[in-house]
Amino acid sequence: MFQSIFSDFELQRLWDGTFLTFGMDKADYIIVTVGCVVVAFVGMIKERELLGEAGLRKLYLPVRWAVYYGLILAVVIFGAYGIGYQQVDLIYAGF
Amino acid sequence: MRDFKWIIKLFTFFVILIAIFVGVSNKMETVLIENDNLVQSRNKSLFRILREPEESIDMIVLGDSLCYAAISPMVLWKNHGIASYVCGQSGQKIQETYHMLETALETQSPKLVVLETNVMFGGKSGLESLMESIKEWRNHYIPIFRCHDIWKSFFIEKQYPEENYKGFAFRCTVQPYEKGEYMQETEQREDMTDTVISYMEKIEELCREKNVKLLLLGTPSPINYNYRRHNSVRTYATEHSLNYLDLNLKLGEVGIDWKTDSLDKGDHLNLSGAHKVTNYLGEYLKSEYELPDHHGEVSYTAWDKEVEEYSQKATENLKVMIKK
DSSP: OTTHHHHTOOGGGGTSSGGGGSSOOHHHHHHHHHHHHHHHHHHHHHHTTTTOTTGGGGSOHHHHHHHHHHHHHHHHHHSOOSTTTSTHHHHTTTO | OHHHHHHHHHHHHHHHHHHHHHHHHHHHHHHHHHOGGGSOGGGHHHHHGGGSOTTOOSEEEEESHHHHHHOOHHHHHHHHOOOEEEEEOTTOOHHHHHHHHHHHHHHOOOSEEEEEGGGGGOSOOHHHHHHHHHHHHHHHHSTHHHHGGGHHHHHSOOOOOOOOBTTBOOOOOOOOOOSOOOOOOOSOOOOOOHHHHHHHHHHHHHHHHTTOEEEEEEOOOTTTOOHHHHHHHHHHHHHTTOEEEEGGGOHHHHTOOTTTSBSSSSSSBOHHHHHHHHHHHHHHHHHHSOOOOOTTOGGGHHHHHHHHHHHHHHHHHHHHHHHO
């Protein structure tokens, strides 16, 4: 099995839909990608200290809270939990 | 003083957060009630029951997959004019059973609630069950947690259309059950968890409050039932003065033939089994409860149309099943 990591490598699998058979659909991949971009973006801002030392704390309060609410909602809505993500779906597959 | 200000700020933050959650939840719920194609199969009844005209349903069925594999509201309508709705969910937990009933009672005033007893033997115990209870409470009162995956439907048009006749769907596979008698008499009992008992009492309380009768029903299933479970439910029903009908002990009267009526080797019933159980249940309900016959009433003409379509498809499906 370990050998197959090297021997059965087919580039086309990257775009022929194989990825969609792993239990994640297109929307999930989009969210994962967007998440990565956001993390990279935040990393860049922090590294270059674009917001200064105080970071978000120096933003005007309503703006800051809006950002917090937005992020919390994003986690609640796009989070992978509950029906459609749980194992229970597999056990009761077909019911 | 600075501390006080900080506390007020924190408090305000959470009040606004909850307001946002409630607002988004309501919006999501409205969308899902309007278009149940966006609701995943398991939760369909939660939203579909809210689409029924107010105060039109006289009987609500609760339970896990056993209940919606065994009871067909369309057959109850055809035979007796009983307006019923099956609010089952696959692997429904007792907490969900309770909240499902709460949901149904928001718009309906049924005269009878039928509870399929298999939910009384599921679930976890101890801390895990407490977590389950909190989670289901949260899902019920702040539905954003339950409906959050709705965004996929807008993103990639993911939809879940399904045939649905008041909570019942055709299941036409035949896989016989061949292991023989499963209700061997014994004095032993299978314990129910404390969570189950406390939620059962909450369900009873809710029924009392709304003046709804509660019937405990065991539908035929060799995999899920045995005499130990029967004893437990019987004791519980006696202690709480509830009616209890265990069809596993009345297989002959119901007419269950395990060669033709099992969907998956004795776990669930198929269409043929469901019709037998529903026919029997209808007669029982007619003799034990005063459920109105709505045949011919103007406000129920939609039921007549639906039953016509249902009967036609059911006959075709049953023909194919017999050939197999």
